[in-house]
Amino acid sequence: MYSTSYTAGLDEIAKDFNTSVTIVTLGLTLYLFGLAVGSVVLAPLSEMYGRKPVGVISLVVFILLIIPCGIGNSIEALLVTRFFGAIAGSAMISSAPGSVADVVDDDRRALAFSIWSIGPLNGPVFGPIIGGFVTQYLGWRWTNWILLILSGVAFVFSCIMKETYAPVLLQKKAAKMRMETDDPRWWSRYDHKESLSGVLKMNLSRPFVMAVTEPICIFWNIYISLVYAILYLCFVAYPIVFREIRGWSTGMSGLAFIGIGIGGLIVVFVEPLLRKLINSHKIDPETGKVSPEAMVSVVCIAAILAPVGQMWFAWTCSPTSVHWVLPILAGIPFGAGNTTVFIYASNYLTYSYGVYAASAMAGNAVMRSVIGGVFPLVGSYMYGRLGANWAGTLLALLEVLIIPIPFVFYRYGYKIRMKSALIRAMQVDKKKLDGKRKALDKSGKEPLLVAPDIEKKEEV
Numbered sequence: 416m417y418s419t420s421y422t423a424g425l426d427e428i429a430k431d432f433n434t435s436v437t438i439v440t441l442g443l444t445l446y447l448f449g450l451a452v453g454s455v456v457l458a459p460l461s462e463m464y465g466r467k468p469v470g471v472i473s474l475v476v477f478i479l480l481i482i483p484c485g486i487g488n489s490i491e492a493l494l495v496t497r498f499f500g501a502i503a504g505s506a507m508i509s510s511a512p513g514s515v516a517d518v519v520d521d522d523r524r525a526l527a528f529s530i531w532s533i534g535p536l537n538g539p540v541f542g543p544i545i546g547g548f549v550t551q552y553l554g555w556r557w558t559n560w561i562l563l564i565l566s567g568v569a570f571v572f573s574c575i576m577k578e579t580y581a582p583v584l585l586q587k588k589a590a591k592m593r594m595e596t597d598d599p600r601w602w603s604r605y606d607h608k609e610s611l612s613g614v615l616k617m618n619l620s621r622p623f624v625m626a627v628t629e630p631i632c633i634f635w636n637i638y639i640s641l642v643y644a645i646l647y648l649c650f651v652a653y654p655i656v657f658r659e660i661r662g663w664s665t666g667m668s669g670l671a672f673i674g675i676g677i678g679g680l681i682v683v684f685v686e687p688l689l690r691k692l693i694n695s696h697k698i699d700p701e702t703g704k705v706s707p708e709a710m711v712s713v714v715c716i717a718a719i720l721a722p723v724g725q726m727w728f729a730w731t732c733s734p735t736s737v738h739w740v741l742p743i744l745a746g747i748p749f750g751a752g753n754t755t756v757f758i759y760a761s762n763y764l765t766y767s768y769g770v771y772a773a774s775a776m777a778g779n780a781v782m783r784s785v786i787g788g789v790f791p792l793v794g795s796y797m798y799g800r801l802g803a804n805w806a807g808t809l810l811a812l813l814e815v816l817i818i819p820i821p822f823v824f825y826r827y828g829y830k831i832r833m834k835s836a837l838i839r840a841m842q843v844d845k846k847k848l849d850g851k852r853k854a855l856d857k858s859g860k861e862p863l864l865v866a867p868d869i870e871k872k873e874e875v
């Protein structure tokens with residue numbers, strides 16, 4: 416919500432600091448860049464030290480960096496603090512999916528992620544709504560103080576929540592047993608971990624290598640990033656349409672985003688139906704589950720909804736003789752399409768890459784945030800030169816241009832996955848492991864207990 420509540424006060428900030436709206440829009444761009452940087456750096460830290468300490472410390476830093484944004488007297492200070500605030504705030508986005516996966520089983524994971532996605536997907540939508548009225552009646556600086564209060568509440572809840580990451584819990588349990596029994600032989604299989612520099616080196620390189628060498632990552636990064644970027648351009652386009660063209664107040668123009676929010680909520684509520692559609696696909700005999708391409712079937716629907724909503728908006732937003740409710744209603748299919756893409760395209764990457772899913776998602780997050788940050792910078796210029804109708808049409812045609820990507824993967828996804836050297840290597844490793852298990856079963860011997868969660872080392 417903090418990323419987009421800022422956009423409600425673009426004109427006011429530009430006036431206060433005597434600068435252009437384009438320069439002020441950099442505050443949104445740099446915020447998304449900060450999310451990209453933070454996602455790559457903080458996500459591995461949560462797997463080394465646990466979800467809770469990284470989340471709590473990052474939230475404290477995030478709260479402290481809101482203060483300079485509220486009292487800053489220069490646009491430079493505002494832009495810099497928003498960038499670093501986003502780096503800290505990215506911990507809540509990058510580690511939260513891991514926390515959900517920690518406590519929810521596979522059968523309910525899609526539903527859990529859909530519920531969780533209400534925050535990161537609808538937060539940016541409700542940001543301009545809240546920010547609009549706050550800016551109109553209290554001034555743009557108060558958008559920071561409102562977020563400071565909400566972040567304080569979130570901090571209290573984050574302190575109450577327990578650690579969810581199993582390796583860290585087992586390490587703590589082993590350490591507790593060593594202390595209680597005064598016996599150093601108690602240990603956890605996770606006690607021997609890589610150094611911080613080693614983990615960061617791997618996490619800073621692998622996502623980018625996969626992003627440029629893996630066909631799945633290349634095409635899905637392009638697809639998700641463009642959908643995400645067009646959504647964020649709307650946070651600049653909607654104020655132009657409803658404030659400048661239709662003459663709405665700052666607060667009322669924020670309400671125009673309600674359609675997008677409703678579309679996102681609809682996707683969450685119909686998740687059982689979407690899951691039924693996914694599970695209706697043929698079971699993969701090797702895994703006993705539906706193939707990852709089953710999730711793409713849902714993305715194919717979203718690939719149609721998003722450009723339909725965007726084109727609908729483009730030709731009803733202007734002239735003002737067209738009733739205002741029509742462009743707002745256009746946000747429903749647009750929001751539903753965007754939410755569906757983010758949830759199920761991300762799940763496709765996760766299920767395709769297994770143990771390397773975190774790297775695939777990190778690369779996607781970086782590209783998505785960078786492209787999503789650049790698009791809003793051209794929003795004012797594009798709508799000014801082309802007009803609202805043709806600027807919106809251009810965005811819709813861009814989404815039409817990428818429609819083939821999910822359909823191609825739905826039809827040929829298995830063949831594309833089999834051309835991935837990384838995925839083939841994963842399958843070879845899995846077959847070797849399965850072979851060893853079968854050999855143990857045939858021998859009739861009890862399998863050795865390898866790397867138990869917690870055990871007591873025998874003295875030599």
